[in-house]
Amino acid sequence: MQATLSALAEPNRRQIVELLRKKPRAVGEIVERLGLRQPQVSKHLRVLSEAGLVQAHPVAQQRIYSLRAQPLKELDDWLEPYRRTWNERFDQLDDVLRDLKRKEKGKKDVHDK
Known part of the structure; x- marks a missing residue:
């Protein structure tokens, strides 16, 4: 590699x-x-x-x-754990942003009443 x-x-x-x-x-x-x-x-x-x-x-x-596919496959295999880690982190960030958005919407609904 x-x-x-x-x-x-x-x-x-x-x-x-x-x-x-x-x-x-x-x-x-x-x-x-x-x-x-x-x-x-x-x-x-x-x-x-x-x-x-x-x-x-x-x-x-x-x-x-x-x-030739093999060297690129070896590189892709080596990168896979890093790709998986970053995808998990992005998923966690999505969850945090979704929660913040939901909380912000909840605060807005309370103030609108």
Whole structure:
């Protein structure tokens, strides 16, 4: 998972992952979409590939890159307990806000009588 986090620490690589999330793409298409030079994109793709985040498939004269699910699944699994904790805290906050709103409405009803 450390390789995944290190690879995703760079903003251009995150943009590449986001593009590949939508569909597999050739290097030229990534270059065009991001406005980077081809050597830069190739370097980023190499880092992503070494981290196991992307894989390349040759199609004619091109290499088509796609995401690999496993490293992202491992990251998601690691984040799940944190996500659960924050969801519980947000639920508790919702309860507190609901109680405050109910109490405020009760005070208003008493003053309106």
